[in-house]
Amino acid sequence: xxxxxxxxxxxxxxxxxVLIIIxxxxxxxxxxxxxxxxxxxxxxxxxxxxxxxxxTDEVGRDIFSRIVYGTRISLRIGLLVVLIAFPIGTILxxxxxxxxxxxxxxxxxxxxVFLSFPGIILAMSIAAALGPSIENVMLALAATWWPWYTxxxxxxxxxxxxxxxxxxxRALGANxxxxxFKEIIPNSIxxxxxxxxxxxxxxxxxxxxxxxxxxxxxxxxxxxxAMLSNSREILRDAWWAATFPGLAILLTVLGFNLVGDGLNDxxxxxxx
Amino acid sequence: MLLDVKDMSLSxxxxxxxxxxLDQISFHVNEGETxxxxxxxxxxxxxxxLSLMRLLPDKARLEGKVVLQGDEITSFSKRKLEKVRxxxxxxxxxxxxxxxxxxxxxxxxxxxxxxxHTKMGKQQRRKRVLQLLNEVGLPRSxxxxxxxxxxxxxxxxxxxxxxxxxxxxPQLLICDEPTTALDVxxxxxxxxxxxxxxxxxxxxxxxxxxxxxxxxxxxDRVIVMYAGKIVEEAPVIELFLNPKHPYTLGLLDSIxxxxxxxxxxxxxxxxxxxxxxMPTGCRFVDRCSHAMDQCRNTLPEMIEINENxxxxxxxxxxxxxxxxxxxxxxxxxxxxx
Numbered sequence: 001x002x003x004x005x006x007x008x009x010x011x012x013x014x015x016x017x018v019l020i021i022i023x024x025x026x027x028x029x030x031x032x033x034x035x036x037x038x039x040x041x042x043x044x045x046x047x048x049x050x051x052x053x054x055x056t057d058e059v060g061r062d063i064f065s066r067i068v069y070g071t072r073i074s075l076r077i078g079l080l081v082v083l084i085a086f087p088i089g090t091i092l093x094x095x096x097x098x099x100x101x102x103x104x105x106x107x108x109x110x111x112x113v114f115l116s117f118p119g120i121i122l123a124m125s126i127a128a129a130l131g132p133s134i135e136n137v138m139l140a141l142a143a144t145w146w147p148w149y150t151x152x153x154x155x156x157x158x159x160x161x162x163x164x165x166x167x168x169x170r171a172l173g174a175n176x177x178x179x180x181f182k183e184i185i186p187n188s189i190x191x192x193x194x195x196x197x198x199x200x201x202x203x204x205x206x207x208x209x210x211x212x213x214x215x216x217x218x219x220x221x222x223x224x225x226a227m228l229s230n231s232r233e234i235l236r237d238a239w240w241a242a243t244f245p246g247l248a249i250l251l252t253v254l255g256f257n258l259v260g261d262g263l264n265d266x267x268x269x270x271x272x
Numbered sequence: 273m274l275l276d277v278k279d280m281s282l283s284x285x286x287x288x289x290x291x292x293x294l295d296q297i298s299f300h301v302n303e304g305e306t307x308x309x310x311x312x313x314x315x316x317x318x319x320x321x322l323s324l325m326r327l328l329p330d331k332a333r334l335e336g337k338v339v340l341q342g343d344e345i346t347s348f349s350k351r352k353l354e355k356v357r358x359x360x361x362x363x364x365x366x367x368x369x370x371x372x373x374x375x376x377x378x379x380x381x382x383x384x385x386x387x388x389h390t391k392m393g394k395q396q397r398r399k400r401v402l403q404l405l406n407e408v409g410l411p412r413s414x415x416x417x418x419x420x421x422x423x424x425x426x427x428x429x430x431x432x433x434x435x436x437x438x439x440x441x442p443q444l445l446i447c448d449e450p451t452t453a454l455d456v457x458x459x460x461x462x463x464x465x466x467x468x469x470x471x472x473x474x475x476x477x478x479x480x481x482x483x484x485x486x487x488x489x490x491x492d493r494v495i496v497m498y499a500g501k502i503v504e505e506a507p508v509i510e511l512f513l514n515p516k517h518p519y520t521l522g523l524l525d526s527i528x529x530x531x532x533x534x535x536x537x538x539x540x541x542x543x544x545x546x547x548x549x550m551p552t553g554c555r556f557v558d559r560c561s562h563a564m565d566q567c568r569n570t571l572p573e574m575i576e577i578n579e580n581x582x583x584x585x586x587x588x589x590x591x592x593x594x595x596x597x598x599x600x601x602x603x604x605x606x607x608x609x
Contacts, residue, residue, distance in 0.1 A: 164366075164370040164371040165371050165374075167327060170327055171357055171358065171362065171437075172358035173355060173389060175351075175354050186373075187373065187374070
């Protein structure tokens with residue numbers, strides 16, 4: 001399996017990007033050259049140089065260091081949102097698919113409600129209602145993300161719930177709860193797991209978007225979306241202040257996407 | 273008596289209507305006895321097995337009585353039934369390739385029913401699993417216990433299925449076409465294993481199959497089913513030597529025989545009628561070469577012909593035989609050894 005992942009150059013690139021991001025997040029204090037929040041008005045709006053790799057912003061903070069620290073925020077948002085949304089969506093989807101009938105109707109109509117308006121709008125309204133902070137952004141994104149997993153898991157549960165090994169397990173005297181957690185869920189989360197790896201990137205993008213419009217991370221937090229937002233007004237004087245945070249978002253989303261696609265190719269037997 | 277089934281009927285809901293799939297099935301199984309249930313596809317063999325286990329869809333209606341070791345399990349709650357399944361009665365399924373969870377090792381899957389039904393500790397359970405693997409004729413059990421299903425062949429997987437079903441030493445084992453999906457050589461091995469298990473455990477076995485060869489190999493008594501009803505019941509040798517019901521004759525006639533190359537292999541014209549369009553009289557009437565008026569109008573009752581040999585056919589009804597000269601219409605024995 002490892003060989004199959006590394007044999008695709010695109011997946012390999014994605015993997016390298018993701019690894020770099022993880023390393024940045026883990027060792028941010030060692031990699032960053034300056035403090036991410038230290039204001040130094042004497043060196044404001046400096047162009048990229050050897051002392052400030054990505055230049056400085058309008059109050060003289062080192063952009064490179066801020067981006068490095070920003071990986072911590074973005075990764076944390078991505079992971080936590082997926083870790084909240086994935087189990088909720090999976091369990092609800094499995095229950096809906098396995099038990100069917102009224103339970104199925106109720107769960108799926110609720111997911112329909114969530115899916116019926118654009119995710120980012122829903123997240124915006126939830127985040128705005130809860131008040132701007134990173135935690136609320138995470139809550140808002142988790143609340144908009146779980147219905148996708150419910151749908152995916154439900155459909156794969158439907159395709160395996162009449163499998164003979166499920167019947168065999170009932171014939172051995174297993175109760176529905178045991179069958180759900182030991183047979184149904186492990187055998188139907190494959191596609192949802194792939195979706196989750198793709199979603200890490202999209203969640204980071206959405207969080208950056210919410211921060212950009214002021215609903216997420218608040219200054220002086222080195223969140224990429226917030227950095228982009230701040231550098232909007234000085235774009236004409238200091239291209240670097242907006243470019244590098246933007247590139248960071250782009251590369252992160254690209255990295256997780258490539259890895260997700262790679263996983264899809266490896267795990268989906270139909271595409272082999 | 274181990275299992276006594278009385279007037280069991282099963283109806284399934286289709287397009288708002290209940291359709292009767294099984295019609296007043298009655299039979300019994302003694303301790304240590306192997307009962308064969310034969311019939312074509314769609315005649316209700318598998319449904320009989322699933323009804324006994326009560327592994328039925330939600331919209332099924334089951335009537336009649338099933339008594340297992342003195343307990344009327346038809347009245348059991350779902351919870352109570354879970355304690356019976358896998359413990360007092362177990363089932364082996366047709367396709368060993370799809371009957372095992374692909375994500376768990378075979379050891380864990382065999383262990384499952386031990387966990388569900390006993391209070392054995394971890395060490396004990398592992399010992400029991402190893403013992404079971406040996407009993408079903410799988411060598412290298414120490415390595416095999418940690419293998420995944422896809423690493424094993426079809427025959428090995430069916431042995432695993434048998435081990436799973438045997439784990440709690442059930443008194444009744446229901447086998448739904450256990451050899452149909454296997455190679456002929458492997459089939460023979462599995463049947464031999466079943467015979468050995470039977471000898472050792474005194475377990476009652478219900479063997480569901482469409483293969484008369486399997487019946488001859490392992491069964492003591494045979495039930496022939498047609499379109500959801502039992503049409504003939506006899507000890508195995510009696511059935512092969514002296515089959516009565518035209519349907520049984522047809523089935524026996526469709527077996528290719530060694531040494532005799534006939535121009536055309538016998539076959540029964542037509543197919544099993546669908547449950548929605550069941551004839552009012554004998555259900556076999558449209559395919560039977562001996563059909564009489566009586567057959568179209570009234571359903572024949574089961575009558576005893578010889579000792580322990582029953583059939584439901586008007587040809588053997590005394591009244592009918594007295595009034596007409598249809599004795600000559602009695603089918604000839606079709607099976608020769």
